[in-house]
Amino acid sequence: METLMERVRKVLRKEFSSKELLLQNAGGGMVGGWITSDSFDGLDVMKRQQRIWKLFDSYLNEKDRRRIVGFHTFTPLEKKMAFDDDFDELDGQPVKKKSVSASKKTTTVRRARNGVANRRHLAGNGHVAKKVR
Secondary structure, X not given: OOOHHHHHHHHHOXXXXXXXXXXXXXXXXXXXXXXXXXXXXXXXXXXXHHHHHHHHHHHOOXXXXXXXXXXXXXXXXXXXXXXXOOHHHHHOOXXXXXXXXXXXXXXXXXXXXXXXXXXXXXXXXXXXXXXXX
């Protein structure tokens, strides 16, 4: 039996490539995520969301749609500005981080606690800051 995550990914792949999608289990059987696409360029947030939910309305039943917490939408430039290319960090993927010392590099893995990555705030330097409780 296909999971909600698989169904949502299949629907979003009708309009977006796999590399543009980042889905996350939001706990309690809920799904959310991020979409980075050139096709959002020039669209305001409302138009972007309407485009995504039109897809969901067309291909998912009401029960599945109620279990989608939401999707953040970015153009590639917005993503780069907001996350400084650390976008995969929110999915728990290893990301190379530069330390204060130029000769010392560390690899860290961060996971959003309780599947809620949108509580993270951006630090002034564009890097993802520690989770605010």
